[in-house]
Amino acid sequence: MAVQYWVGDHFVDLSRNQITTEQHSQTVPPKALAVLTYLAENHGQVVTYDQLLNRVWPNTVVTPNTLQRSIAQLRKVLGDKHQSIIKTHAKQGYSLDSGVVWQTEVQPTSKSFADRDLDQVNEGYDAASTSNTSSSTGALKLGISGIRPVLVALTFIGLAVALAWTKLTEDDDLPGSSEPQLSFNSLRSLTASDDKEFSAVYSPDGQHIAFHRYVNQLCMNNLWAKNTATQEETRLTEDLGTYSGVSFSPSGDKLAFISTYDCDKPSPQERCYNLMGLDFRKALEQPAPSVLMAECKNTALRDPIWLDDDNIVVMQLFESRWKLIHYSISENKSTVLHEVDDGNLLSFDFSKSESLFAVSTRGNDGKHYIDMLALNGEVLSSNQIQYPDELSKFRLVFPKFDSARNRLIFSSGKLLFALSYDGEVQRINVPLDFKVEAPSFHPNGKSLLLIKKWYDSDVAIAPIRVPTAAPGAAPSLISSGAEVTDVAVVDRSTLEDDNGIFQPNGDLIAFVSDRSGEDQVWLADESDSRKASHFPLNTYINGVDWSEDGDSMLVNANGSLTQLFLDGSQRRVAFEYPVIFLFQWDSTNNSALLVSTIDGVTQFIELNLATLEYQTISTRKIIWAQKSHQAGLVFMDALNRFWQPGALENQMIDALTEQGSNKRFVIRDQVIYGINQVNELWSYDVSTSAFTVLRTISDNVDTLTDVGADRILFDLLVAEKKEVVELSLSE
Known part of the structure; x- marks a missing residue:
């Protein structure tokens, strides 16, 4: 058994009887560590009191209080005041619900590494994004997306790591070798x-x-x-x-x-x-x-x-499709080196020593492939990437x-x-x-x-209008010194908390947080917060929305839609294509607005969750969409323009020209709420065409996520690095 492992962000070293969190090490009694290790070996499962007592205190008579003291010691060291890491199951036992990563023993080697890898494209949309009109000629986007101002500088957390690399199967036609482990x-x-x-x-x-x-x-x-x-x-x-x-x-x-x-x-x-x-x-x-x-x-x-x-x-x-282009500087000429008709290119790399291209693609069948090309673009091999359990089948890969x-x-x-x-x-x-x-x-x-x-962001809540202030007071949501005025943070952590949404017919706020080691859905009320989902290690979530009765949520986790109920149970939607973004769920009509890659093309669609039939609304890049019974469907394109479907073609909402931004928008009944480029919170009544500026906000309000009767929810950027x-x- 490994003597070192990770529980979420906590490094457990059995050889030193220590748990280290962000460079702060604490000594823990060996018996308490033995309890933690047995829970880690069975993480995600309920371990009974008797199993723990027999494992940690074999052939010894101890009282249940002894085990409870060890659990209390562990929770204190792990900062587990809400019992989200070690969960108590009444009259049964305990379970460890955080992700566990074991560190294997490795032997040093003098063999070498080489070459580079690629900046990861924003989880799928940029890599397979649809363009507007394009020409068939021309030469030569890795857009810098999601870059926002940093308010708090971070200190680097040093870490000594061990890296094990096991044998990979050798290709019959291409070079390949078996290598010992590296460290x-x-x-x-x-x-x-x-x-x-x-x-x-x-x-x-x-x-x-x-x-x-x-x-x-x-x-x-x-x-x-x-x-x-x-x-x-x-x-x-x-x-x-x-x-x-x-x-x-x-x-x-x-x-x-x-x-x-x-x-x-x-x-x-x-x-x-x-x-x-x-x-x-x-x-x-x-x-x-x-x-x-x-x-x-x-x-x-x-x-x-x-x-x-x-x-x-x-x-x-x-x-809507990426191609690999060869460009000659001296001739100022470009030619297509490689393209696929039954999918889309995701990334590529070139090995000069082997004169090989490696191209990752996603086929129309939704599967991912690695293609090896000769220098002239000839395809030498094309193989489906065999995803392990730790990797979602829809996760895009950008190998080097x-x-x-x-x-x-x-x-x-x-x-x-x-x-x-x-x-x-x-x-x-x-x-x-x-x-x-x-x-x-x-x-x-x-x-x-x-x-x-x-990335450190908080889910925050504030009145939709500026409270009554003294004459001459600035009507800003947050002061220039970033001190809170009329803003309340829902549940503070030092990691990414975002996408807060009000529960219909209830008092809860659902949000996404990676504080437990990977993206999970959390629920907060006035006094506490708790983890509502238990998705596996390495999960990423792109979209959550409540049912209209407030009894469940639809979650886009790892590119798949899952209905998550308040009791922790869940039901997966068997849609065969990867979901890039989930915008909204209409539980009454059992439909969802989302972006998905279908037959290699990224599309904005409305999906019938019962029949799994879909209607393509646009093949252009749509960055946000909302729908209500009163206002109908409204969506925003990459130019931050607002659109509504028309009889023959989509119609732009002229009154909202220059009012769009990457801070999204929300529709409640017949009113659209948004934030413009000059950081004004505004409303637009679709039925009366009345446009109103409600208040000014600070530029560290990152995204507008929900609007209630008199309050708004938004993501508040704290720090980024x-x-x-x-x-x-x-x-």
Whole structure:
């Protein structure tokens, strides 16, 4: 049995009789740890009092109070005041409901790692998003989505981790090898600014890393480099912009990245895309101007990778499907290298040492595949990815080469996985207490870059109108110093709490939180909160809504719809396609508004939950939608414009032009409530066309999530952080 393991965010070390949480270690009596370990071995199951007594105190007469004291000690150390980790089952026993990750013993090896990985695209929508109108020609989006100002800087939590990598099956036609286990001996932070860093890659000689640094106050970013030996940082780009993706040329002399900007009107899309180049050696001496290599005003671009100093491969979005494009700089010409007719491309990587492309795709059958391509785009193999139990079957994967071992690697949050060329997946045992993305390997195989990300938000409640204030008082929801005025936080934690919604015909507020280690649905009232769902480790939730009677909720967990009842029971909706976003549930008509990827195309649909038949409303990118019996259906596109269905075509609501934002909107009866770009909370009565500004809010109000008779619920951003960290391989 492993002597070290994780219970949620708590690291248990039996060899030292310690439990560590956020670098704070506490010594725990061995018997109490033995109780915890037996519960962990049976996590999710009820362990009876007799089973625990016989296991921990064999052949010893003890009273039940002895066991109760051990449970109390554990709850105190784990901060489990609401008994959400160790749950009591009256007259039965106890169960451990938090996720458990065991740390296996590993042997050091001198063998190496190699290559890089990709920034993870926003859980499916950007990777397979629908575009507006596009042309069939042009060259060359990895949009920087979800980036919001940081109010509180975070301190890096150091962690020594062990990493086990087991044998992957060798492909019959492609290179592949069996490798012994690997282990890492340290983890360190490479960036520690007040801003956010992402898309980090090593230079070909390993002497530098290049990364993007997002400046929170300006909502823009620059490209930076860091010398791995001296730790000296250098700004590379002369001007701030909206940049994403970065790749070194094989010589290490050049960089390629994507620049995104607002399109001139009229334009079929909100954002335009440029493929940019930069002289890396000159930029190390002083910030240098970037050079435009190719421009796209009708299509989207993302993830450029150099093949050699004259050729780049990039993903380009045509209408609703991504294609792999080969671009020649000297000829200023692009050609399609790879595309699929029965699905959509998700990501790709290139191994120079093997002259291979690895392309992940999602087929029209809803399954995921890994395609291996030759340098000319010829498909050498195409295999379905065999998802393990720890990975939802709808989870998108963005694998990158570990060329030293002829395999790939990808992240799914707090977990890392290895992927063979024939589609087999093995979990890498890295018990992290924070989310990571974009693994990227050093050329010598002795270290690994990751992007550590952390997000702290609260569900907050406030009056829908400004309370009576003294003359001259600012009518803001929150003061400029971010001190609460008329705002109440529903249930504070230091992690992500969001998507609060009022219970119909009740006093509860449902919200989503990852405080237990993965996304779960929680319920709060005036005095307490409790976990309502028990989804497995590595769960992600994109959408929750109440039934109209308030007795159950519809949850989009891991891309599947589940009806969750207040007694903890649940019923899965057997819809065969992945659900990207759940907008709303109409329990009376048993239908749901959602975004799903069907036959490789991401669509906004209305789904009949009884028959599983669906109606496609739009194949354009829809970012939010709501419906009521009085106002009908209203949805907002990527340009933040409001639409309603018409007799022959969708009709834009002209009165709400310039009133949309990424803070969403809510419909109650015949009234639409929203937040505009200048942070005004407004209402619009569909029946009378009356538009009213209700109050001003602070820009750290992140998302409007629900509206009651006289109150609103919203997500309140507390802090956000992304930084580059490095795992070092044991010799």
